[in-house]
Amino acid sequence: MPTLSKRLAAEPRTSSRPQILTAADLTRIPWLVHGFTTRPGGFTTSYGGKTLNVGFTKDDLRASVERNRKRAMLAAGAVTKGEPWPLITLRQVHSDIIHVVRSRKAGLIQQTRFVGDGLVTDLRGIALAVLTADCFPVLLVDTKRKAVGAFHAGWRGTVKRIVEKGVGIMRLEFGSRPEDIHAAIGPGIQQCSFEVGEEVEEAFHTQFAYAAELFHTVQESDAVRERYPMLFMNQRAPGHGDPCIKVHLDLREANRRQLLAAGVPEENITALKDCTVCQPRKFFSHRAERGKTGRQMALVGIK
Numbered sequence: 001m002p003t004l005s006k007r008l009a010a011e012p013r014t015s016s017r018p019q020i021l022t023a024a025d026l027t028r029i030p031w032l033v034h035g036f037t038t039r040p041g042g043f044t045t046s047y048g049g050k051t052l053n054v055g056f057t058k059d060d061l062r063a064s065v066e067r068n069r070k071r072a073m074l075a076a077g078a079v080t081k082g083e084p085w086p087l088i089t090l091r092q093v094h095s096d097i098i099h100v101v102r103s104r105k106a107g108l109i110q111q112t113r114f115v116g117d118g119l120v121t122d123l124r125g126i127a128l129a130v131l132t133a134d135c136f137p138v139l140l141v142d143t144k145r146k147a148v149g150a151f152h153a154g155w156r157g158t159v160k161r162i163v164e165k166g167v168g169i170m171r172l173e174f175g176s177r178p179e180d181i182h183a184a185i186g187p188g189i190q191q192c193s194f195e196v197g198e199e200v201e202e203a204f205h206t207q208f209a210y211a212a213e214l215f216h217t218v219q220e221s222d223a224v225r226e227r228y229p230m231l232f233m234n235q236r237a238p239g240h241g242d243p244c245i246k247v248h249l250d251l252r253e254a255n256r257r258q259l260l261a262a263g264v265p266e267e268n269i270t271a272l273k274d275c276t277v278c279q280p281r282k283f284f285s286h287r288a289e290r291g292k293t294g295r296q297m298a299l300v301g302i303k
Contacts, residue, residue, distance in 0.1 A: 055295025
């Protein structure tokens with residue numbers, strides 16, 4: 001039977017090849033495989049053009065997603081002798097639940113064995129992955145103990161400190177020391193696009209002493225207000241503030257601060273600045289596409 005690389009070479013070419021983003025710091029680790037997939041370069045036609053959707057969504061064909069996942073793993077280097085490694089994913093539920101992967105089962109390419117939002121392992125030859133479409137993927141790598149982790153950090157998981165807990169789980173399971181851990185925060189909804197309500201703001205303020213530093217107010221322009229300011233100079237009832245003042249959350253910084261709090265050195269943290277909302281040609285975005293969209297994958301593994 002032909003190897004995966006030969007089969008892909010024989011398949012019809014898509015409009016572009018997969019584009020895998022990496023963290024420069026992690027690329028220096030010779031035994032590590034990692035990457036963050038993007039939108040172009042796949043077989044899915046459900047979301048405009050041919051895209052690399054790697055999530056089993058209701059709008060896409062399972063066969064297309066499986067081909068996309070294999071293509072992504074090949075592009076990231078998660079292969080042995082031309083065949084992709086077992087891929088371990090989660091049924092993500094915006095939680096702080098983290099699973100330790102202790103066994104490898106050859107041939108299970110599309111394996112979803114766990115419910116939760118974090119995975120850690122020290123096994124070689126398997127890929128851990130989380131899926132995102134605005135939430136932040138976070139990868140952890142212990143360069144001394146050769147252990148890795150992948151985490152899905154939306155605002156709910158971040159409030160529950162999933163990344164900070166991930167560092168703790170690696171310490172308990174593998175003897176990881178925070179100073180030996182390198183971290184990469186992948187593409188996600190950046191501060192410029194992440195308008196939030198009182199529920200989110202209150203949740204962060206109850207958990208983090210530095211919460212005020214994570215929120216920023218944005219004054220949106222209003223042509224009518226600017227032209228006729230006197231119309232808006234009246235007393236308003238409490239709780240009915242200026243509707244043009246919006247509150248934005250820096251979720252990337254929230255996760256970076258958690259890593260620092262867990263003891264990971266600042267120089268060991270890479271945070272990509274790509275915004276999934278602002279770059280619709282490059283990324284899937286749940287917010288920008290109002291829920292009908294695909295998923296990116298962040299994967300990590302040990303050679």
